[in-house]
Amino acid sequence: MSSTYENVVEVRNLCKYFPIRAGLFGRVVGQVHAVEDVSFSIKRGTTMGLVGESGCGKTTVGKTLLNLTPKTSGEVVFNGDTHLDQLKGRALRDFRPKIQLIFQDPYSSLSPRLPVGEIIGEAVREHHLVPENEFDAYVSRIMKACGLHDYQKDRYPHEFSGGQRQRICIARAIALNPDFIVCDEPVSALDVSIQAQIINLLEDLQKQFNLTYLFISHDLSVVQHISDTVGVMYLGNMVEFASKDEIFANPLHPYTQALFSAIPIPDPTVKMNRIILEGSIPSPANPPSGCKFHTRCRKCRGVCSQKVPRTLDMGNGHTVACHIYDPESGYGKE
Amino acid sequence: MSENRINNNEQLALDDGRRVKVLSPGMMVFKRFIRNKLAIAGIIILTFMFVFSFLGGVISPYRQDQVFYKTDSANKEYASAVVNNEYRFFTPDGAQLSTLVRANFSRVVKDAGEDDVAFEADGASWNVHRLGENFYAIGTAKELGSVTMLGKIVDVKAKPGEEISDAVKDAALKAVQGGSLQFEADGQSYMLTKGKAKSYTLGTMSEAGVASLLNFNAFSGEDDALVSGYGFRRAAELALRSGEQTFEADGEAYRLDSDGDDSAVIYRANSDEAMASVSNVIVSPMTTGATLEMDYKAAVAEAISQKQMAFEYVNAAGETEKHTIRMRGNNYIIYTEQQTYLIDMYAAPSMAHPLGTDDHGMDVLTRLMYGGRISLMVGFGISGYFGGWVDTLLMRFVDLFNSIPYYPMMIIAGAIMDAFEVPPYTRIFLLMAIMGIMGWTGVARVVRGQILSLREQDFMVATEATGVRVSRRIFRHLVPNVMPLLIVQATMGLGSIILTEATLSFLGLGIKYPLASWGSIINAASNIYVMTNFWYIWIPAGVLIVLTVLGFNFVGDGLRDAFDPKMKR
Numbered sequence: 001m002s003s004t005y006e007n008v009v010e011v012r013n014l015c016k017y018f019p020i021r022a023g024l025f026g027r028v029v030g031q032v033h034a035v036e037d038v039s040f041s042i043k044r045g046t047t048m049g050l051v052g053e054s055g056c057g058k059t060t061v062g063k064t065l066l067n068l069t070p071k072t073s074g075e076v077v078f079n080g081d082t083h084l085d086q087l088k089g090r091a092l093r094d095f096r097p098k099i100q101l102i103f104q105d106p107y108s109s110l111s112p113r114l115p116v117g118e119i120i121g122e123a124v125r126e127h128h129l130v131p132e133n134e135f136d137a138y139v140s141r142i143m144k145a146c147g148l149h150d151y152q153k154d155r156y157p158h159e160f161s162g163g164q165r166q167r168i169c170i171a172r173a174i175a176l177n178p179d180f181i182v183c184d185e186p187v188s189a190l191d192v193s194i195q196a197q198i199i200n201l202l203e204d205l206q207k208q209f210n211l212t213y214l215f216i217s218h219d220l221s222v223v224q225h226i227s228d229t230v231g232v233m234y235l236g237n238m239v240e241f242a243s244k245d246e247i248f249a250n251p252l253h254p255y256t257q258a259l260f261s262a263i264p265i266p267d268p269t270v271k272m273n274r275i276i277l278e279g280s281i282p283s284p285a286n287p288p289s290g291c292k293f294h295t296r297c298r299k300c301r302g303v304c305s306q307k308v309p310r311t312l313d314m315g316n317g318h319t320v321a322c323h324i325y326d327p328e329s330g331y332g333k334e
Numbered sequence: 335m336s337e338n339r340i341n342n343n344e345q346l347a348l349d350d351g352r353r354v355k356v357l358s359p360g361m362m363v364f365k366r367f368i369r370n371k372l373a374i375a376g377i378i379i380l381t382f383m384f385v386f387s388f389l390g391g392v393i394s395p396y397r398q399d400q401v402f403y404k405t406d407s408a409n410k411e412y413a414s415a416v417v418n419n420e421y422r423f424f425t426p427d428g429a430q431l432s433t434l435v436r437a438n439f440s441r442v443v444k445d446a447g448e449d450d451v452a453f454e455a456d457g458a459s460w461n462v463h464r465l466g467e468n469f470y471a472i473g474t475a476k477e478l479g480s481v482t483m484l485g486k487i488v489d490v491k492a493k494p495g496e497e498i499s500d501a502v503k504d505a506a507l508k509a510v511q512g513g514s515l516q517f518e519a520d521g522q523s524y525m526l527t528k529g530k531a532k533s534y535t536l537g538t539m540s541e542a543g544v545a546s547l548l549n550f551n552a553f554s555g556e557d558d559a560l561v562s563g564y565g566f567r568r569a570a571e572l573a574l575r576s577g578e579q580t581f582e583a584d585g586e587a588y589r590l591d592s593d594g595d596d597s598a599v600i601y602r603a604n605s606d607e608a609m610a611s612v613s614n615v616i617v618s619p620m621t622t623g624a625t626l627e628m629d630y631k632a633a634v635a636e637a638i639s640q641k642q643m644a645f646e647y648v649n650a651a652g653e654t655e656k657h658t659i660r661m662r663g664n665n666y667i668i669y670t671e672q673q674t675y676l677i678d679m680y681a682a683p684s685m686a687h688p689l690g691t692d693d694h695g696m697d698v699l700t701r702l703m704y705g706g707r708i709s710l711m712v713g714f715g716i717s718g719y720f721g722g723w724v725d726t727l728l729m730r731f732v733d734l735f736n737s738i739p740y741y742p743m744m745i746i747a748g749a750i751m752d753a754f755e756v757p758p759y760t761r762i763f764l765l766m767a768i769m770g771i772m773g774w775t776g777v778a779r780v781v782r783g784q785i786l787s788l789r790e791q792d793f794m795v796a797t798e799a800t801g802v803r804v805s806r807r808i809f810r811h812l813v814p815n816v817m818p819l820l821i822v823q824a825t826m827g828l829g830s831i832i833l834t835e836a837t838l839s840f841l842g843l844g845i846k847y848p849l850a851s852w853g854s855i856i857n858a859a860s861n862i863y864v865m866t867n868f869w870y871i872w873i874p875a876g877v878l879i880v881l882t883v884l885g886f887n888f889v890g891d892g893l894r895d896a897f898d899p900k901m902k903r
Contacts, residue, residue, distance in 0.1 A: 068795055093802075096800060102794075108791050112898075126801065126803065172796065
């Protein structure tokens, strides 16, 4: 089943607009530009971190990727040839196990009326991934792999703690033997000690099953820990993308710089040099002209509010969308 | 399965999760449900209601529309009596006395006293001959001559042109000497009328009839004609007035039993069975069309003649009736403590009717039983209709139904059914159907809301992401999560439908008399008099409705909690 194609997922110019409807007949009066022109690719067995403020479109990228919400335009290609939006009915369902999702909230993501074993095994049975006589053993194995006891199979989700629930969610995803998992802020609802366990579990599973993650988070420390590449989003745009080491060592975009300056350093003697961003994130329904970040950017110039910045390749796989680095933009020349 | 793997020899730590027993979901729901005291109370109430309604109707000795009667004594005007002072005339077959003759008779007879009198009417000479007290013979007289008494010599002279035979003369002589004024000779009646001094006028007398104040009543209808016949009357009354015990009429012998005072009983000579009664009192019933027993009439006459103001009478059934007599003008009115058959309305609770009877004289307890049957049936009939619960596509349809005002609609439907004279049982089912059609929208709306909110929950997204097929998503994930809400809605709805049915029946649009429903029983309380005086008619029905609705709500709550795994075990 497993494809040998190097990039598990390739995203090209992905756009997702949500219509704003009003009036009696649901006339579309505007669009929420949740995701605009986002492109990236993830290599097999690696983790891409996706960071950004709340409401910048990280989760929408994840869901649009999985075709849980239909995209407006752009392309999402899995394993080099599968376009989810072109699959229908049975074919779509059959492909679903390859790409999985772990939710932010471990409480609402488990049906309160099914026992855990059933939650984990339901889709396995649905897709006939293992023979019926091996089913119990398979579910037990997956649960063990995720740090759960097999006697907990008959328990209901409400009998578990948040961390355990997140393990159940992970087990549900892992049980389908996926290639790719979208982790939508999987640890932000958990307390710190549990976060570490879950992160480690994800890493262990990645090695064990050769998984590819899209790790969506606003916790930069976690992203720094788990990711191989990092994308930074602001108001629906991917403003910077680079390998983890590159981006943390050399953040180029003013927004990335501001974001990274907020990473707490666990050393009280170090004086943090935080870049404080003014104001709040603008409405994606009515985004600012030109560079969307210009309303809050310290380095904003006239051109920033007029021209949409191009995405520049700064070498070494490091891309950034900022006029500062674009010699043709006329930044700082007026 | 997990229990199987626990080795008994293995020492489990106190906090080992395996110590917690795992129950099947069904058992857990059941266990949680039976731990809920209120739910159990609800179940008990509902069980009671079902037993009460469905079994009670079978056990109860009465039908739901059985009307009960009671006997009550009322002092009613039963009969009136009057002492007869109008002469009645009895004539031989075919003869009639003219009104003028009757009037003249009444005039002359007042002053007659002991004497015979005569009057002229209709161009004839009439003689009134006293046969006894208040008993006269009336006839036409023809003068033949005169009888004059001179000392011991009686001289009979014929009128010119008339002849008097010797036999008649002799008879006249004897009559005069014997003091009698009437005699018979040669088969002809003659009479003497007193004239001047010691002379009499002699004439033939042909009797046209008798006049009497007495009232004869035959005990059997067959004897009516005989008793009112001239011959019988004349013979019987003559015997009565002359104090004789027997008489003959039309060749038959009769016996007379008189206690004086114008009243008597007549028997046939060879029989002890009373044949007719004689009295000067006329007794007639107060209610038209009713007939009074002869014995009763006799008893009344007796009491009046004795001037008694109260008497007892043993009726045909052997019961002793008490009667009282009051004067009203010239009439006597007889009152009686009469045993009357009445519909047993608003009877107070008793052993026979533990909750009394209602305004139709029907047993309230029995009607409550049958009424519960209908109330519960209407409720469940509609819950069955809710079977098709998911209908989000028809929300506009729901809006349409919701915009029809419920009660006016039901009232119109009730009126239409009235107009078509729908039979009571058909009416129940129509009512259920209409209430179902009108009532499902609320539940549909609530369920739709719940489904919309569930659809956005992460676990539903997860089922989509894991590629679970739609039917499975609906029945494994959606339905179990909608279930508690649905159950609560349905059970509460049951309660409210019972209330609606009660409301409609109360308004007279639901279940129709004589079928009972709790609502129609409570309807009795719309009468302020019933409400304040006959609590046992409407309070039990009200209590049953309240209990049933409470029971449904308790059970609904209990089920919801039991279905919710987040509740404590």
